[in-house]
Amino acid sequence: MxxxxxxxxxxxxxxxxxxxxxxxxxxxxxxxxxxxxxxxxxxxxxxxxxxxxxxxxxxxxxxxxxxxxxxxxxxxxxxxxxxxxxxxYHESIGPVKESAVWVEEAAPPPLPWGRRPMSPTAYTPPDPLGLSTEGDECKFPEEDLNELFPEGSGKLSDENFQPGWYLLEHHSNTSFEDLKAGMVFLQRKVESQKEGQLSFLKANTGAVMDQLDRLVLLKNMYEEDHRKNGKEPLPSLQAAIEESISLADSLFSEILSRKANADKTREALSLLTRHKFLFQLPASIDKNIRKKEYDLVVNDYTRVKNLFGNTDVKLFQKILDEVDKKIEELKDNLYKRIKSMPCNVQEQTKYIRLLISLNWEGDAAWVAITTRKEYLMSLMNKVRDHFKQKEEQENGEKGKRRGRDAVGGESDTCAVRSAWCACASGALAGELHALWPLARRYFAGDLAGEPNEPRRHAELKEMIIAAVELFSEHMRACLLSSGSSSNMGLEATRSRLLSNLRHLREAYESLIKLDLPSQPLSIVEKVIFEYRVHGMTLFLQRAHKQVKSLADRETWKIVQYSDYGAITNLPSLLETTMEECLSSIHKCVLASGRRESPLLAEGSEPLNILQKHTQQILLAFVSVVEKLALHSEDADFNHSSLSVALEQALEEAEGGARTWQQRLLISAANAQYTRRVTLNNIAAVFDSNGFPKPTLALTTTKEALSNLESSIAETYLEQKGDPLVDTIEPSMYMGRSKIDPDTLVDDARPYVYEIINNLIAVHAEVDSICGCGSSRYVRDICEIVCEEVARLSACVAPHSRATAFRARLECGLLRLATANHLTRKAENYLAQSLSGLPPLDNADDKKHLETAMQRFKKRMELQLVSLNCNVETV
Known part of the structure; x- marks a missing residue:
């Protein structure tokens, strides 16, 4: 408009x-x-x-x-x-007023001397009061005036004239002072007419004498003509005229015939000259069509139809038939041009208007609309087929170089898909920017046709929806299929995802600017939303795959010593992987475009997907730690004594390798560090990127890690504690030496020292890995040792004074050596082993026991410090 x-x-x-x-x-x-x-x-x-x-x-x-x-x-x-x-305004037409309309005649009032004019003219007399009535509007309807004056009239020439009627009709708005002035004017006019005929003649004496002279002259001329020509002069005049005509014909017949021929020739030439436009029109139409000046053709054709459309001249009809034939050919040509695509909308609109001007039978604008819709559908199919073929070629070439550059092949496939998305988005936006304005002009009535037909609106809506659905179907096949993911690097994946989203959003933004109905817009918005979910899932799957492969990246190199033990880079790799994944999601797909739904709305399916994949990733890490800890092929625990253990540890440190028990302890430290630190860091990463906290995933992972720590501890105790306990009974009865029942011993048997040395070896190994967390393992092994000692003590025959003293000395030394690692349960076991012994009532025996323990402390000071870390705490 x-x-x-x-x-x-x-x-x-x-x-x-x-x-x-x-x-x-x-x-x-x-x-x-x-x-x-x-x-x-x-x-x-x-x-x-x-x-x-x-x-x-x-x-x-x-x-x-x-x-x-x-x-x-x-x-x-x-x-x-x-x-x-x-x-x-309306003028009053009088006898001397020039007018372009016929004035009805009516008899005016008689003149003062009683004469009437020969041709009286009806005119509206001037106002008798001499006042202007222009602009006055009658406030009284004619029906009211008829009621006031039932037998009267407001016309001055009527016999039943009523002055009141006239004043109400013409002077309802006139002031009283003006009416008084009009009354004076009327009185003066009446007085001037009372002077009579004599005064009139006196005033017009000259005119009356001239009229009398003209009447006398006219009488004399009539009498002279009567004497010369008689009473009937017409027959003689007619005979003279006929004689002159016959004489003229005889004299000028040949000249007149030549004149007639010349007139015909002149008339024909004049006809050709006057209608030169008609005779030259066929050639002019051909010339303008070749020059593509169709507007001139339409103007000339409209003009000739207006001038000669109803002619009966056969020559003109013949030329018009030829012109109509050329116009029909032009209509066919314009129709083909409307149907031929690609064609910009300005040219198409021009052809539509030309066909409308030429009265083409059909709805040219609707033909153009359907043609554009069919072209859009075929264009998107061609785009799909082109890139499908190109992708097949890429896949064929990738198959040839398989094993050499597989990642490069995946990158080529994604590049093809990205180009497909860009081309399809551009095609949809470009063609709809031509189709929709053309349709709006059609339904606004600018392009004739049948814009008010209800089925046209429904058909147009179906066209738009069909085109958008086809685009959505192609984009799903292009971007959401399994072939759209790749093994490219993270930055390349981000770049592809952002590029594809940008193309989709540009197409969506162009459709929003067209003010399309909500239904086709929601179809495109749904594709964008699904692709955002696909991108999020792609990053999560990539992170899941990376976490599952962390077992191959574990070097068992200690990167830090925390409060939970020696930590490798495994928890850091998990945290880095999750941070990269969440950062990629936040950067690429989290932000919503114009009129797009939020990705992670509360209770939405994408949020459930994020929580589910997060839990899978974290549990996959638990599986990795479990695999590294419990499913190692190197299952040969070191059950040797302290010296042998230290020697082997030195050799392994020099060789750079770690035993299974060391890897088991490192895995436990990694699990505990992940449970207490890394998971909290991951939760902070969720919060910093604007994601809801994965409470369920974190809780489930913490439980799994806690269970894994327990499994690792049980495995370690099973493999490390059982062999140590198995050596107690043989060492306790080694040699079968007998003692004097009345002689008190000064030292414990060798098995006590072997237990202490083995505990020192375990403590040294665990402390080197777990640090502050080593007490858990030493405490549990001490508990097992105390239980075994209690069992063996219960199996001994009744004690003599010397054996009871020795048993008290050995239990006291064990309690002294493991004081910082004894649990309540272990204390109970030691107390249970002494419960069957007779009480130590002799003061000398108590002193002897104290002296033996002091000697033990002095002799085993280094070992006690090694086991308890501080001798004063013992």
Whole structure:
């Protein structure tokens, strides 16, 4: 739609009905056919309007009265406005007033001397009071006046004239002072007419004498003619005329015949010259068609149809038939041009208007709309087929180089898919930007056709939805299929994902600008949302795959010593992997575009996917730690004594390798560190990236890690504690030496020292890996040792004084050596082993026991410090 018309000037500014008015302004129509309405003071003047230019119209005013606006209406701009006004008024036509209309005749009142004119004329007499009635409007309807004066009339010439009627009809708005002045005027006029005929003759003596002289002259001329020609002069005059005609014919017959031929020739040449436009029209049409100046062809054809459309001249009809044939060929050519694609919408609109101007039978605009829809569908199918073929070629080449550059092949496939997405998005946006405005103009009535047909609206909606659904189907096949993922690097994956999202959003934004209905927009928005979910899933699957492969990246190199033991880079790799994954999701797919749904709305399916994959990733890490700890092929635990263990540890440190028990302890430290530190860091990463905290996944993973720590501890105790306990009984009875029942021993048997040395070896190994967490393992092994000692003590025969003293000494030394690692349960075991012994009541025996323990402490000071870390704490 163009701007509405605006009238800014008129000339003249007032006049009676039929006044030629020149109207000036802006946007008064782009052609004569564009002008659809013209009102001057409320009167329709379109029939008399002559469109001159976009700024000028000439028309004649209608039967309007009073002031009013000039309203111009055009097809392109609608109804306009006016900044000026025209005043119309009605004139009273008298006998000496020039008029373009016929004035009805009626007998005027008799002249003072009783004569009537030969051709009386009916005219509206001037107001008898000498007052102007222009602009006065009767406030009393004729029905009310008839009721007031049932037998009267307001006309001055009627016999039943009533002055009251006349005054109410013509002077209802006149002031009393003006009526008094009118009364004086009427009295003076009546007095002047009372002078009579004599005064009239005195005033017009000269005119009366001239009339008498003319009458006498006319009488003399008539009598002279009667003497010369008689009473009937016509027969003699007729005979003379006929004689002259026959004589002239005889003299000039040949000349007249040649003149007739010359006139015919001249008439034919004049006809050719006058209708030169018609005779040259066929050649002109051919020339303009070759030059593609179709507007000139339409104008010439419309003009010739208006001039010669109803002619009966056979020559003209023959030429018109030839012109019609060429116009039909032009219509076919224009129809083919509308159907031929690609074609920009401006050219297509031009061809539509030409066909409408040529009265083409059919709905040219609807043909153009359906053609564009079919072209859009075929274009997207061609794009799909092209990139499918290109992808197959890439896959064929990848198969040839398989094993050499598989990742490069995946990258090529993704590049093809990305180009497919960009091309399809551009095709959809570009063609809909041509189709939708064309359809809107069609339904607005700018392109004729059947815009008000309800089925047209439904068909157009189906067209748009079909095109958008086809685009969505292709994009799902392009971006959401299994072939769209790749083994490329993280940055390459991010770049591809952002590029594809940008193309989809550009297409979606272009559809929003077109103000399309919500249904096709929701289809494209759903594809974008699904691709965002796909991108998030892709990053999560990539992280899951990386975490599952962490077992191959474990070097068992200690990177830090924490409160939970020696830590390798495994927890850090988990944290880095999750951070990269969440950062990629936040950067690429989390942010919602214009009119897009939030990705991780509460209770949404994408949020469930994120939580589910997060749990799978964390549990996969637990599986990796479990595999590294419990499923090692190197299952040969070191069950040797302290010296042998230290020797082997030195050899392994020099060789850079770690035993299974060391890897088991490192795995336990990694699990505990992950449970207490790494998972909290991962939760912080979720929060910093704007993701909901994965409470369930973290809780489940912590439980799994806790269970894994328990399994590792049980495995370590099973493999390390059982062999140590198995050596107690053989060492306790080694040699079967007998003691004097009454002689107190000064030292414990060797098995006590072997237990202490083995505990020192375990403590040294665990402390080197677990640090502060080593007490758990030493405590559990001490508990097992105390239980075994209690069992063996219960199996001994009744004690003598010497054996009871020895048993008390050995239990005291064990308690002294393991004081910092004894649990309540272990204390109970030691107390249980002493419960069957007789009490130590002799003071000398107590002193002897104390002396033996002091010697033991002094002799085993280094061992006690090694086991308890601080001798003063023992």
């Amino acid at each position: 163009g701007p509405p018309p605006v009238v800014t000037g008129i000339s003249p500014k007032e006049g009676p009905p039929g006044t030629r008015v020149t109207i000036r302004g802006e946007f008064l129509g782009i052609s004569a056919t564009d002008l659809v309405g013209l009102k001057i003071c409320g009167c329709d003047c379109l029939l008399s309007a002559e469109w001159k230019s976009i700024n000028k119209i000439v028309a004649r005013s209608g039967p309007c009265k009073g002031r009013g606006d000039i309203i111009v209406s055009t097809r392109s701009g609608g109804e306009g406005t006016s900044t000026v006004q025209f005043r119309g």
